Amino acid sequence: MTHNIVKIKFMQPFITPPLLIEPSTSANACLIWLHGLGADRFDFEPLLRNLVLPKHIALRCVLPQAPNRPVTMNGGWVMPAWYDILALMPARQVNPTHLAECSDYLEALIGEQEQAGIARERILLAGFSQGGAVVLHTALRTLKRPVTGVIGLSTYLPDVPDAVCQAHLCQTPVLYFHGQQDDVVPHALGQQACQTMAAAGVNVQAYQHNGAHEVPTPCIAPLQDWLSQRLS
Numbered sequence: 001m002t003h004n005i006v007k008i009k010f011m012q013p014f015i016t017p018p019l020l021i022e023p024s025t026s027a028n029a030c031l032i033w034l035h036g037l038g039a040d041r042f043d044f045e046p047l048l049r050n051l052v053l054p055k056h057i058a059l060r061c062v063l064p065q066a067p068n069r070p071v072t073m074n075g076g077w078v079m080p081a082w083y084d085i086l087a088l089m090p091a092r093q094v095n096p097t098h099l100a101e102c103s104d105y106l107e108a109l110i111g112e113q114e115q116a117g118i119a120r121e122r123i124l125l126a127g128f129s130q131g132g133a134v135v136l137h138t139a140l141r142t143l144k145r146p147v148t149g150v151i152g153l154s155t156y157l158p159d160v161p162d163a164v165c166q167a168h169l170c171q172t173p174v175l176y177f178h179g180q181q182d183d184v185v186p187h188a189l190g191q192q193a194c195q196t197m198a199a200a201g202v203n204v205q206a207y208q209h210n211g212a213h214e215v216p217t218p219c220i221a222p223l224q225d226w227l228s229q230r231l232s
Contacts, residue, residue: 013067014105016041020062021048027060029122029231030113032106034064034131036154038079041065044128047215052224057231060118062109066131069098082134091189092133096160103138110147122231126151128215129185133158136193139172140202146172149230151223153177154185154213157193170201175226177207177219184213 019041035043041063048061066080073085083098106125113123125147127135132155139150140157146169154177174197178190187208194206205226209216 011105011108013069013101014064015067016065018062018064018109019045020060021045022060023058025058027116027118028056028058029124030060030062030118031124031126031227032062032064032109032113032135033151034082034125034127034134035066035080036127036129036131037066037071037081037085039128040080044215047220051220051227054228054232057228059227059231060113062113064105064109082130085130091159091192092156094133094158094160099134099137099158099160100142102134103142106134106138107143110143120145121148123147124149124151124227124230126153127155128153129155129213131155136174136197140169140174140197140200141166143169149173149175149226151175151177151226152190152193153215153219154179154182154190155193156185156189157196170203173203173205173230175205175207175223177209177215177223179209179211179214179216181210181212 033044066082068078069081069084070076070078071081071084073088082102084095085092087093110123114120125135125139132152135150136152137158176194178187180187194204197204
Protein backbone atom coordinates (compact mmCIF):
# COMPACT_ATOMS: atom_id res chain seq x y z
CA MET A 1 0.00 0.00 0.00
CA THR A 2 1.34 3.43 -0.93
CA HIS A 3 1.44 6.22 1.65
CA ASN A 4 2.26 9.83 0.94
CA ILE A 5 4.85 11.21 3.36
CA VAL A 6 6.24 14.71 2.99
CA LYS A 7 10.02 14.25 3.05
CA ILE A 8 12.10 16.47 5.29
CA LYS A 9 14.83 18.50 3.70
CA PHE A 10 18.28 16.95 3.45
CA MET A 11 19.85 17.39 6.87
CA GLN A 12 23.50 16.88 7.70
CA PRO A 13 24.76 14.57 9.10
CA PHE A 14 21.60 12.44 8.79
CA ILE A 15 21.93 11.43 5.15
CA THR A 16 20.44 7.91 5.30
CA PRO A 17 16.65 7.86 5.08
CA PRO A 18 14.76 6.11 7.88
CA LEU A 19 13.33 2.64 7.44
CA LEU A 20 9.52 2.85 7.29
CA ILE A 21 7.25 0.05 8.49
CA GLU A 22 3.76 0.79 7.26
CA PRO A 23 0.50 -0.65 8.61
CA SER A 24 -1.88 -2.53 6.30
CA THR A 25 -4.33 0.39 6.43
CA SER A 26 -3.78 4.14 6.35
CA ALA A 27 -1.60 5.11 9.31
CA ASN A 28 -3.27 6.97 12.18
CA ALA A 29 -0.36 6.85 14.63
CA CYS A 30 3.43 6.86 14.48
CA LEU A 31 6.28 5.45 16.57
CA ILE A 32 9.77 6.85 15.90
CA TRP A 33 12.33 4.35 17.25
CA LEU A 34 16.09 5.02 17.55
CA HIS A 35 18.65 2.20 17.61
CA GLY A 36 21.69 1.97 19.86
CA LEU A 37 25.38 2.73 19.40
CA GLY A 38 27.01 0.72 16.62
CA ALA A 39 23.69 -0.69 15.36
CA ASP A 40 21.52 0.44 12.47
CA ARG A 41 17.93 1.18 11.52
CA PHE A 42 17.21 -2.50 10.88
CA ASP A 43 18.10 -3.57 14.43
CA PHE A 44 14.56 -3.48 15.84
CA GLU A 45 12.71 -4.17 12.60
CA PRO A 46 11.69 -7.74 13.63
CA LEU A 47 10.29 -6.56 16.97
CA LEU A 48 8.29 -3.73 15.44
CA ARG A 49 6.94 -5.80 12.56
CA ASN A 50 5.56 -8.27 15.07
CA LEU A 51 3.87 -5.85 17.47
CA VAL A 52 0.31 -6.89 18.28
CA LEU A 53 -1.98 -3.90 18.75
CA PRO A 54 -5.75 -3.36 18.56
CA LYS A 55 -7.02 -3.25 14.98
CA HIS A 56 -8.07 0.39 15.21
CA ILE A 57 -4.43 1.43 15.80
CA ALA A 58 -2.70 1.66 12.42
CA LEU A 59 0.87 2.29 13.56
CA ARG A 60 3.57 3.55 11.24
CA CYS A 61 7.07 2.85 12.57
CA VAL A 62 9.91 5.16 11.57
CA LEU A 63 13.41 3.82 12.24
CA PRO A 64 16.06 6.51 11.63
CA GLN A 65 19.73 5.76 10.99
CA ALA A 66 22.46 7.36 13.09
CA PRO A 67 25.34 8.95 11.17
CA ASN A 68 28.81 7.43 11.23
CA ARG A 69 31.02 9.23 13.74
CA PRO A 70 34.31 8.57 15.56
CA VAL A 71 33.50 7.49 19.12
CA THR A 72 36.12 8.53 21.63
CA MET A 73 35.32 5.86 24.22
CA ASN A 74 35.79 3.20 21.52
CA GLY A 75 39.26 4.34 20.56
CA GLY A 76 38.04 6.74 17.90
CA TRP A 77 36.55 3.99 15.75
CA VAL A 78 33.95 5.26 13.29
CA MET A 79 30.54 3.66 13.76
CA PRO A 80 26.84 4.54 13.71
CA ALA A 81 26.50 6.91 16.66
CA TRP A 82 23.93 9.53 17.55
CA TYR A 83 26.67 11.40 19.40
CA ASP A 84 30.26 10.98 20.53
CA ILE A 85 30.76 9.58 24.03
CA LEU A 86 33.82 11.24 25.50
CA ALA A 87 33.99 9.29 28.78
CA LEU A 88 32.02 6.63 30.65
CA MET A 89 32.50 7.35 34.32
CA PRO A 90 31.06 8.43 36.64
CA ALA A 91 28.33 9.14 34.08
CA ARG A 92 28.34 9.40 30.29
CA GLN A 93 30.13 12.52 29.11
CA VAL A 94 28.61 13.27 25.72
CA ASN A 95 29.19 15.73 22.90
CA PRO A 96 26.42 18.33 23.44
CA THR A 97 26.58 19.61 19.85
CA HIS A 98 25.87 16.13 18.48
CA LEU A 99 23.03 15.71 20.96
CA ALA A 100 21.50 19.02 19.86
CA GLU A 101 21.73 17.92 16.21
CA CYS A 102 19.83 14.75 17.08
CA SER A 103 17.11 16.70 18.88
CA ASP A 104 16.67 18.95 15.85
CA TYR A 105 16.49 15.88 13.60
CA LEU A 106 13.84 14.26 15.78
CA GLU A 107 11.81 17.47 15.74
CA ALA A 108 12.02 17.43 11.93
CA LEU A 109 10.90 13.79 11.78
CA ILE A 110 7.92 14.59 14.00
CA GLY A 111 7.05 17.52 11.76
CA GLU A 112 7.27 15.25 8.74
CA GLN A 113 4.68 12.94 10.25
CA GLU A 114 2.41 15.85 11.12
CA GLN A 115 2.57 17.01 7.52
CA ALA A 116 1.63 13.48 6.49
CA GLY A 117 -1.55 13.75 8.56
CA ILE A 118 -0.56 12.14 11.88
CA ALA A 119 -1.63 14.30 14.83
CA ARG A 120 1.17 15.10 17.27
CA GLU A 121 -1.02 13.61 20.01
CA ARG A 122 -0.60 10.25 18.22
CA ILE A 123 3.18 10.35 17.81
CA LEU A 124 5.52 8.54 20.20
CA LEU A 125 9.30 8.36 20.55
CA ALA A 126 11.32 5.31 21.56
CA GLY A 127 14.98 4.48 21.77
CA PHE A 128 17.39 1.79 22.92
CA SER A 129 20.62 2.62 24.78
CA GLN A 130 22.18 5.68 23.11
CA GLY A 131 19.01 6.12 21.04
CA GLY A 132 17.01 6.10 24.26
CA ALA A 133 19.19 8.84 25.70
CA VAL A 134 18.41 10.96 22.63
CA VAL A 135 14.65 10.52 22.89
CA LEU A 136 14.54 11.15 26.65
CA HIS A 137 16.63 14.29 26.27
CA THR A 138 14.59 15.52 23.31
CA ALA A 139 11.13 14.77 24.65
CA LEU A 140 11.71 16.16 28.11
CA ARG A 141 14.03 19.07 27.38
CA THR A 142 13.88 20.44 23.86
CA LEU A 143 10.64 19.71 22.00
CA LYS A 144 8.56 22.79 21.27
CA ARG A 145 5.38 20.79 21.90
CA PRO A 146 5.06 17.41 23.62
CA VAL A 147 4.36 14.08 21.97
CA THR A 148 2.03 11.49 23.47
CA GLY A 149 4.66 9.31 25.10
CA VAL A 150 8.28 8.16 25.24
CA ILE A 151 9.82 4.70 25.61
CA GLY A 152 13.34 4.35 26.98
CA LEU A 153 15.09 0.97 26.90
CA SER A 154 18.42 0.18 28.61
CA THR A 155 19.34 3.85 28.60
CA TYR A 156 20.07 6.97 30.65
CA LEU A 157 19.34 10.68 30.78
CA PRO A 158 22.31 12.58 29.31
CA ASP A 159 24.13 14.89 31.68
CA VAL A 160 24.61 18.08 29.67
CA PRO A 161 24.95 21.73 30.77
CA ASP A 162 21.73 23.56 31.62
CA ALA A 163 19.66 20.43 31.03
CA VAL A 164 16.46 20.72 33.01
CA CYS A 165 13.06 19.21 32.32
CA GLN A 166 10.61 21.78 31.03
CA ALA A 167 7.47 21.96 33.19
CA HIS A 168 5.07 22.08 30.25
CA LEU A 169 6.58 18.87 28.84
CA CYS A 170 6.15 16.87 32.03
CA GLN A 171 2.76 15.82 30.74
CA THR A 172 4.65 13.39 28.48
CA PRO A 173 4.60 9.93 30.15
CA VAL A 174 7.64 7.67 29.99
CA LEU A 175 7.76 3.88 29.78
CA TYR A 176 11.15 2.59 30.88
CA PHE A 177 12.85 -0.84 30.73
CA HIS A 178 16.28 -1.84 32.03
CA GLY A 179 18.09 -5.12 32.71
CA GLN A 180 19.53 -5.78 36.14
CA GLN A 181 22.49 -7.55 34.50
CA ASP A 182 23.21 -4.79 31.98
CA ASP A 183 27.00 -4.54 31.56
CA VAL A 184 26.87 -1.79 28.90
CA VAL A 185 24.61 0.81 30.51
CA PRO A 186 24.62 0.02 34.25
CA HIS A 187 21.22 -0.49 35.82
CA ALA A 188 22.11 2.26 38.32
CA LEU A 189 22.20 4.83 35.50
CA GLY A 190 18.68 3.85 34.54
CA GLN A 191 17.49 4.14 38.13
CA GLN A 192 19.09 7.58 38.37
CA ALA A 193 17.33 8.68 35.17
CA CYS A 194 13.95 7.50 36.46
CA GLN A 195 14.46 9.30 39.77
CA THR A 196 15.45 12.53 38.00
CA MET A 197 12.42 12.40 35.73
CA ALA A 198 10.01 11.55 38.54
CA ALA A 199 11.39 14.38 40.68
CA ALA A 200 10.68 16.76 37.80
CA GLY A 201 7.06 15.61 37.67
CA VAL A 202 7.30 13.17 34.77
CA ASN A 203 4.95 10.17 34.95
CA VAL A 204 7.43 7.26 34.73
CA GLN A 205 6.32 3.64 34.49
CA ALA A 206 9.49 1.59 35.00
CA TYR A 207 10.17 -2.12 34.58
CA GLN A 208 13.33 -3.98 35.42
CA HIS A 209 14.09 -7.41 34.01
CA ASN A 210 16.69 -10.08 34.72
CA GLY A 211 18.42 -9.68 31.37
CA ALA A 212 21.44 -7.74 30.18
CA HIS A 213 21.70 -5.03 27.49
CA GLU A 214 18.69 -6.18 25.50
CA VAL A 215 14.92 -6.09 25.09
CA PRO A 216 13.89 -9.58 26.21
CA THR A 217 10.58 -11.24 25.37
CA PRO A 218 8.93 -10.48 28.76
CA CYS A 219 9.13 -6.75 27.93
CA ILE A 220 7.03 -7.05 24.78
CA ALA A 221 3.62 -7.52 26.43
CA PRO A 222 3.86 -4.44 28.72
CA LEU A 223 5.24 -2.43 25.80
CA GLN A 224 2.28 -3.40 23.61
CA ASP A 225 -0.18 -2.71 26.43
CA TRP A 226 1.29 0.74 27.03
CA LEU A 227 1.18 1.61 23.34
CA SER A 228 -2.42 0.47 23.17
CA GLN A 229 -3.36 2.63 26.16
CA ARG A 230 -1.63 5.72 24.78
CA LEU A 231 -3.18 5.37 21.32
CA SER A 232 -6.71 4.17 22.14
